[in-house]
Amino acid sequence: MDLHVTKGEKIFYIINYILLTLFAISIILPFMNVVSISLSSKTAILKGDVNFLPVNFNLASYKYVIGSEQFWNSLKVSVIVTLAGTILSVTLTFLAAYPLSKTNLKLRKPVLYFFVFIMLFNGGIVPNYILIQGLGLYNTIFVLFIPFLISTYNLLLIKNYLETLPEELEESALIDGANKIQVLFYIILPLAKPVLATVALFTAVMFWNSYFPGILYLSDKSLQPLQTYIYELLRAVQNIGEGEVNPEMLALLDTEGIRAATIVLSLIPIVAVYPFVQKYFVKGLVVGSIK
Amino acid sequence: MEDTIKLKDKKKSSSDKRTFRRDFKLNRGLYLFIVPAIILALIFNVLPMLGLVIAFKDYNIFLGDNAIDAIFKSPWVGLENFKNLFQSTDFFRVLGNTVSISVLKLIFAFPAPILLAILINEVRNNKAKRTIQSVSYLPHFISWVVLSGIFVELLGLYGVVNNLLVNIGILKDPVQFWADPQFYVPLIVITDIWKTIGWSSIIYLSTMTGINPSLYEAASIDGANKLQKILFITLPSLLPTIALLFILRLGYLLNAGFDQIFNTYSTPVYEVGDIIQTYVYRMGMGQGEFSFATAFGLFNSLVGFCLIILGNFISRKIFGRGMW
Numbered sequence: 001m002d003l004h005v006t007k008g009e010k011i012f013y014i015i016n017y018i019l020l021t022l023f024a025i026s027i028i029l030p031f032m033n034v035v036s037i038s039l040s041s042k043t044a045i046l047k048g049d050v051n052f053l054p055v056n057f058n059l060a061s062y063k064y065v066i067g068s069e070q071f072w073n074s075l076k077v078s079v080i081v082t083l084a085g086t087i088l089s090v091t092l093t094f095l096a097a098y099p100l101s102k103t104n105l106k107l108r109k110p111v112l113y114f115f116v117f118i119m120l121f122n123g124g125i126v127p128n129y130i131l132i133q134g135l136g137l138y139n140t141i142f143v144l145f146i147p148f149l150i151s152t153y154n155l156l157l158i159k160n161y162l163e164t165l166p167e168e169l170e171e172s173a174l175i176d177g178a179n180k181i182q183v184l185f186y187i188i189l190p191l192a193k194p195v196l197a198t199v200a201l202f203t204a205v206m207f208w209n210s211y212f213p214g215i216l217y218l219s220d221k222s223l224q225p226l227q228t229y230i231y232e233l234l235r236a237v238q239n240i241g242e243g244e245v246n247p248e249m250l251a252l253l254d255t256e257g258i259r260a261a262t263i264v265l266s267l268i269p270i271v272a273v274y275p276f277v278q279k280y281f282v283k284g285l286v287v288g289s290i291k
Numbered sequence: 292m293e294d295t296i297k298l299k300d301k302k303k304s305s306s307d308k309r310t311f312r313r314d315f316k317l318n319r320g321l322y323l324f325i326v327p328a329i330i331l332a333l334i335f336n337v338l339p340m341l342g343l344v345i346a347f348k349d350y351n352i353f354l355g356d357n358a359i360d361a362i363f364k365s366p367w368v369g370l371e372n373f374k375n376l377f378q379s380t381d382f383f384r385v386l387g388n389t390v391s392i393s394v395l396k397l398i399f400a401f402p403a404p405i406l407l408a409i410l411i412n413e414v415r416n417n418k419a420k421r422t423i424q425s426v427s428y429l430p431h432f433i434s435w436v437v438l439s440g441i442f443v444e445l446l447g448l449y450g451v452v453n454n455l456l457v458n459i460g461i462l463k464d465p466v467q468f469w470a471d472p473q474f475y476v477p478l479i480v481i482t483d484i485w486k487t488i489g490w491s492s493i494i495y496l497s498t499m500t501g502i503n504p505s506l507y508e509a510a511s512i513d514g515a516n517k518l519q520k521i522l523f524i525t526l527p528s529l530l531p532t533i534a535l536l537f538i539l540r541l542g543y544l545l546n547a548g549f550d551q552i553f554n555t556y557s558t559p560v561y562e563v564g565d566i567i568q569t570y571v572y573r574m575g576m577g578q579g580e581f582s583f584a585t586a587f588g589l590f591n592s593l594v595g596f597c598l599i600i601l602g603n604f605i606s607r608k609i610f611g612r613g614m615w
Contacts, residue, residue, distance in 0.1 A: 012517045016413055023407070024426045027485070033451055034441045048449035048465075096328035099321035106315075111325060116615050118332055121596045123339025124588030125568075126575045130352075131339050134359030147335040150328050156615065180320055209434035212550075216576065231436045231554070234443070256444065263440045270432055278425055281432075285490070286497045 031267075038062065038260035045256045061257035065265060073222055074229035077141065078208060081225055085145035085207040090200045093154050094192065098184060100155070101162035112159075119152035125216070132217050143217045144225060145207060154199045157284065161195040162188065198284030201277050208270070226266055233262055346372055346586040352579075372586035381570065382587070389566040392476060392547040400484045401540065405533060407488050408495035409525055413517075424496075427489025435486075439554035442482055443469055475560040483551060498532045499525065531610060538606045539614055542599030545591055567591045 005013075032052045037045055041056035049055045065071050099105055100112060123131075128147075137143040165188065173183050189196075214228030224232070315322060345362060347369060354364035376382050407427070414420040430438070446452050446468040453465035468474045502524065510520050549568040556564045567587065575584030603613035 006516070009517050013413070013415070016410055017419075020410055020414065020423050024423050027426050027430060027489070030441050030445055030485075033445055037444055046449060048454050050449075051451050051454060092328050092331070095324040099318070099324050102318075102321065105318060105321060107322075111329070112615075114329075115332065118336040120599050121340065121592055122336065123342050124585060124592060125572055126581050126585045126588065127339035127342030127345065128335075129576065130342055130345075130358045130362065130581075131335070134357050135334075146331075150331050150336070155328075205432055209432075209436075211434060211436045212553075227434055227436045230440065234436070234440045234554075256447075256449075259440060260444060263437050266437055267433065271429070274429060274432065275425070278428065281428070282493055285493055 034260050034263055037256055038264045040257065042257065061261035062265070064258055065261045070221065070224075070229060071262065071265075074224050074226045077144070077223060078226040081141065081144045081210075082204055082207040085149065086200055086204045088145070089149040089151065089154070089203050090196060092149055093151065093199065094158055094189075094196060096150075097155050097158035097162060098188065101159045103163075115150075115152045115155055118150075129216060138217055139220050139223065141223055144210070144213050144223075147213070148207070148210070151203070151206075154202065157199060157287070158192065158195050161287070162192060165191055194280075194283070195287075198280045198287075201280050202284060205270070230262055230266055234259055343585060343589050345582050346589045348582060350581040350585070352581065368582070372582050373590070375583060376586050376590070384562070385565050385567055385570045388563060389545055389547045392479060392552075392564075392566060393544050395476065395480050396483055396548070397540065397544075399480050400487060401537065403484050403488045404491035405495055405529065408492040408499065408529075409521060411492065412496060412499045412525070413521075424489065424493075427492065429489070430486040431490035433486075435550040435554045438482070438486065439551075442478075443555070446478070469555060470557055470559045472560050472563045475556070475564045479548070479551060479555070479564065482555075483548060486551075494532060494536065495529055498529055502528045535606055535610050535612070538602050538609075539599075540602075542602035543595070544598055545595050 029052060033050075036050050036052055036054045038061050039054035039057055039059070040050045041058055041060075044050055044055035100108055102108070122128075132138050132143055132147070137146070169187060169191075170183050173187055174180070178186070209227055210225065211227035211231050214224050215231065218224060218228070342359075342362060345365070347367060348362070348365040349368045349371075350362065350365045352358055352361050355361040411420060411423060414423065444450055448465045448467055452468070453462070456462040457465060466474070468478060506524050507520055510524060515523070545567060547566040547568075549566070552564055552566055553569055553572070556569065568591070571584045571588045571591070574580045574587070599614075603615070607613045
């Protein structure tokens with residue numbers, strides 16, 4: 001770094017700090033707004049008093065959402081879909097990437113081109129809808145993850161990573177008498193942990209945020225994942241007063257507050273996990289782009 | 292790295308003469324590992340492509356035993372769907388919206404991460420640097436379903452923005468921003484920047500770590516100020532990355548951001564916000580115009596495919612690398 005900081009540069013650094021701080025605040029403010037709305041009372045919201053702090057702090061909206069069976073049900077569906085989808089997807093993708101990382105495999109190039117092709121071109125909404133109907137997957141929980149298990153991007157990520165592992169590693173293990181399965185599970189797999197962690201996280205986020213298949217392929221509300229549930233909540237007119245709502249709570253409740261509370265609750269999993277896994281995402285992006 | 296692999300292949304040149312049959316016998320297990328992935332891809336990626344024939348038929352979903360059987364039972368109409376498509380006023384409106392939103396994003400949302408990366412790179416306190424970066428990536432992981440909820444609240448009639456503008460006196464009455472055709476597209480671009488600027492800046496930041504610090508020192512000695520250092524050292528070093536990403540991005544010109552628009556649009560703003568994907572969805576799934584929607588979708592996919600191939604071809608020619 002520079003040994004002498006000129007006066008001009010000092011001013012630059014100060015302005016830079018201010019700009020970036022304003023930028024960081026601009027990222028946080030929308031979240032503060034929605035959290036505040038979720039904790040405010042109906043009258044305050046409608047009067048437009050709520051900006052970045054709650055007004056008439058109360059937990060009525062949260063009580064309502066937590067008491068909503070549909071909310072918990074959709075949460076359950078999302079967890080199942082995310083877990084099943086991520087485990088299956090990472091497994092299948094890893095299994096496919098391993099052979100493709102072996103340069104001496106015949107058919108390697110055609111298979112790779114095949115996977116790249118499906119990444120660039122697809123049938124579109126209507127043909128996919130017809131296929132799902134025809135396969136009998138409509139209105140099942142499987143439609144939420146089975147069609148989306150193969151990601152070429154992740155496949156290439158794992159393949160490229162495996163290609164950086166030295167061939168001698170496997171060769172010496174084979175010479176020592178291990179069979180190919182053992183090599184795969186006891187040598188390659190442990191070494192691939194970083195890239196598999198990254199791919200697993202990317203995949204999990206994808207499944208967690210997925211809402212469109214739920215709109216397209218489900219008619220049974222009890223199968224809706226969380227994001228689809230939120231989508232319908234935000235687009236539809238909410239009818240409060242269903243279920244057990246006492247008069248005091250009703251006075252405090254507002255559709256805006258309920259929407260806000262649902263949003264905040266759905267953000268908690270991602271925000272909670274984010275600090276711990278963030279570095280995997282960043283590394284994955286950097287490595288993935290250097291091809 | 293590639294050289295050493297080529298050398299090794301030359302040593303085992305006998306394996307090149309190995310036919311597929313022999314290779315298959317030897318590596319049976321390996322091929323088996325790929326099979327599940329290929330089967331899934333064939334079913335869920337290739338089969339729908341075959342379903343694109345609907346674009347050349349008058350598809351009636353009620354014919355035959357099931358939806359797939361109906362494809363075979365529906366009559367051929369050749370290019371009639373495409374004729375209708377290119378002659379419809381909707382086509383030009385929707386295509387125009389798609390391209391203009393995409394171009395606006397290219398003009399504003401593409402450079403924004405570069406600017407952010409340059410500014411972040413100049414932060415000397417590492418802890419502050421990492422904090423700002425972490426905060427900036429967060430929106431990227433949140434779905435547009437949730438984000439649309441947040442921004443609709445923010446810009447709603449009783450929201451912060453309206454409160455502020457009315458109080459200051461810029462506005463007399465609150466404006467329903469998201470439902471206003473004048474504001475919709477700017478809002479789309481701005482919120483897109485908000486969501487993607489942090490994550491997109493990562494690439495540029497990691498490129499900048501490769502810049503030799505002595506370049507800056509030499510520039511200081513020569514009397515360069517901060518702006519000159521950025522213009523003549525930082526930016527040129529970023530140029531290859533910027534150009535590469537730009538060319539690749541052009542391949543996605545017809546991709547104006549379905550999730551974002553689908554979650555924020557409404558009837559009043561169809562005129563400016565309706566893009567190809569949303570229109571195809573409404574025509575296909577909403578109005579049951581399956582063949583028409585598929586024709587439009589096929590057009591979209593084909594043009595997009597050609598653009599991406601072209602983009603990768605050009606970037607390979609110039610930079611020696613592409614997306615794959």
